[in-house]
Amino acid sequence: MISKQYRLDELAKQVQGEPVGQSDLKLKRLASLENASSDDIAFVNADKFLDLARSSKAGALIVTEQLRAQLQDVHQNFIVVANPYLAFAILTHTFERKHEQRGIESSAYIHPSAMISDSAYIGHFVCIGENCVVGDDTVILSHTKVDDGVEIGKQCFIDSHVTLTGECTLADRVRIHANTVIGGEGFGFAPYQGKWNRIAQLGSVRIGNDVRIGSNCSVDRGALDDTVIEDGVIIDNLVQIAHNVKVGANTAMAAKCGVAGSTVIGKNCVFAGAVGVVGHINIADNVTVTGMSMVTKSISEAGSYSSGTPMLETAQWKRAAIRFKQLADVPLTQFAKKLDHIQAQIESLESTFKLRK
Amino acid sequence: MISKQYRLDELAKQVQGEPVGQSDLKLKRLASLENASSDDIAFVNADKFLDLARSSKAGALIVTEQLRAQLQDVHQNFIVVANPYLAFAILTHTFERKHEQRGIESSAYIHPSAMISDSAYIGHFVCIGENCVVGDDTVILSHTKVDDGVEIGKQCFIDSHVTLTGECTLADRVRIHANTVIGGEGFGFAPYQGKWNRIAQLGSVRIGNDVRIGSNCSVDRGALDDTVIEDGVIIDNLVQIAHNVKVGANTAMAAKCGVAGSTVIGKNCVFAGAVGVVGHINIADNVTVTGMSMVTKSISEAGSYSSGTPMLETAQWKRAAIRFKQLADVPLTQFAKKLDHIQAQIESLESTFKLRK
């Protein structure tokens, strides 16, 4: 694989930055300050990285003007921008190895009724069912299953071993990573006479524009209505979205989160890793939940929420844990009152005592 | 895809209910009260849904006689039953789009020694190994791997990208959802001289009748004896069942639960989402565990069990969390005693004092 090279001024143009130094310097990679070599460009995002930047072997640095002033004694080549992190984010797309192929691999199975754009790519052993739609420039990698009635928009990226089922629909620029299941059956059972009676799930999943879902996720189809993931939502790996959940636009969920059935999550929320959310509740817009917290009731106010206990050495934790148990039977708030009461009694005793002197 | 239509009296018959109103009304979908149109039938399960039911555009409603009386001023067509939720559960199967195809897709690989029922369906790119058995009316969707020696009963449903290995056996009417792995190698290692020595797993997995396992689950094969999932167990997505676990009949586990090795779980238990269970313990029948709890020891009595802390605003949580840490060194139960002791001392002082007046 021959990697492309880019000139310093060419890269500067892409990020609306100012090239400083050797404009025609050829750069092969975007690299970290630590591991960059003279063919590479790296970025410096804050003063705290100045030492690292000084000792970096990078051929060029993406910096602010203020950072450049502090680095020009040891480095010659820069791209000066207002926001180096954003410039870095943009340039990752330049250096990314893209899937250029178009067309359908001969080993894929496509149902005759499926409508596949000529500019799409369908990988080896992909299986596309009845009445499916695949939009322009969408890439579907090997072994993916697109079950009957599934519709995929334009410029989507579907990695290998993805299962798209339950007549789900994906809008444009959706990215689904490997081994994720969208539209699997929701977990609905009616208990009756000591058995679980399966409720066949008739709803679907609707995924908006620019949604990103990681690997090994499960997003279940709705029972009657649809499960909905709105535009711009980003979801990490191993996340569970149960039937009829609605995730509001631009909300982010880190790995291993789980949301139980029918819960409605607002826009612009941020859930850290392994957060669990019970079913049938509402979470407002702009809510942050810290890692491994359990959301057990609706949240109506924007803000940050938490549960759990801090990490301790196990020996110390065991003592604290026993005390947690004791709390069940300790009238904690009464203590404070009782202490105040006793204090008052003592003072009364003392003053009476003094009076009698 | 043309959806079938059903007459009101036809649907009533299926749920042993009484049709009220226009018997020959044609119904196309089972829908929620909110989203139903005049072609749809919806169900009303309790008084709290009466307002929703009144404003619903559903063509017909599944109700109790008592609910019908309260709705007949605005609705004309009903199916009257004793248990509308159960009737709904039954009718989901009527409206479900079923897999009707039978036979083996030409792209599937079937080992010559495998015995596949003529009434089974084997999807595209399925791979079935040596000495496998697939029973009558079983449906295996695309890309699934049925490894050597695996036996699958009748009327099972195995979704795409499932891996059945470790010579596991599935009884009848088992449903396994997409990308789940049954019979993968258990996590067994003998530490020796600073290394982990792999213990090859020789046991298998036995899955009973009417078991349902969601997507992206891992059920490991046993070390020597088998991992066992008894009849009627229902398991949601992203669940881990370690080697030699036994899950008792009709137990339900919500998404993201994990059970460590050799633990034995009773019948009719209900585990909410993300419950973790340590290895080598026993859990009685009829045990409920609330969401995200950690089961750290055997449970011998039926009942409900919990761990964790309630969700708080992060600022408040931080203060509580620091206090949790302090609990390790605070003699909580002594406080109560000490307070009582002090109170007694004060009263003694007061009374002595009074006597001397």
Next chain:
Amino acid sequence: MISKQYRLDELAKQVQGEPVGQSDLKLKRLASLENASSDDIAFVNADKFLDLARSSKAGALIVTEQLRAQLQDVHQNFIVVANPYLAFAILTHTFERKHEQRGIESSAYIHPSAMISDSAYIGHFVCIGENCVVGDDTVILSHTKVDDGVEIGKQCFIDSHVTLTGECTLADRVRIHANTVIGGEGFGFAPYQGKWNRIAQLGSVRIGNDVRIGSNCSVDRGALDDTVIEDGVIIDNLVQIAHNVKVGANTAMAAKCGVAGSTVIGKNCVFAGAVGVVGHINIADNVTVTGMSMVTKSISEAGSYSSGTPMLETAQWKRAAIRFKQLADVPLTQFAKKLDHIQAQIESLESTFKLRK
């Protein structure tokens, strides 16, 4: 499937043990004490299993000399070793059904530029991309995707439906279980103007020798530098390893663990099930973390660490949980001081009082 048989002395030789009794006894299976029959060999690991061993129908037992002495009245055939558990671990490999096939199944797709060892096995519907390398004696089971630029060493075992992407490299004797994704895109987004801007991930994943990763895991490629799993690491199912994490040699992680981005974990650590680790921290060598704990900051000392609360009956837990909330506003450590202060005041009062008598 006809299972092989082994003579007692043959098995004894494999574990450097001493055969006692009928040397040419034929043994078909390695079994648990409970389920062993006269064709089977079982192991006894400690005195607590003596009753089970006495009643076992096993044809032969793996024991220490000390255990043999206590069992020779009821059993005749033994293999005597210093460490029966290790002997058992070794013999599991003897009784394991191995994948003997070599070569490439005709249904596999192999890019012409890929270099596949003649002694490797490539299963049905496997897809191997441009410039990939597969080493000697490596077994890749059905449906696995080996994306462009991936390199796999010798004697590896890759189960079905695995996705190897992001130009990851696997050293020798690596085992990856079914439906796991190595090298998927890291979860990197630059927030800008209310949207999440994807940062294309340009790093890779490097997996050392003798690494074992379970089923349904996600190990993401790095942003710029690589995610690294060092030699001898063992990882159970459903584990998340985020971009740029480094896991030190011989560390073990049980199922459902998750490690956030850029965290560096030391050597010989043991994480129990469902442990969560935040990003950008360092964990020393030889750290143990108990089940479901949340590691929220760097750990610089070897030792055992925990978080969470103990399991209680739900009614008791609810009371304790309310008190946990109250802790936020209860000056716990002041209580002790206040109590001591009050005690001192009372004693002072008492002594003054006595002096005045």
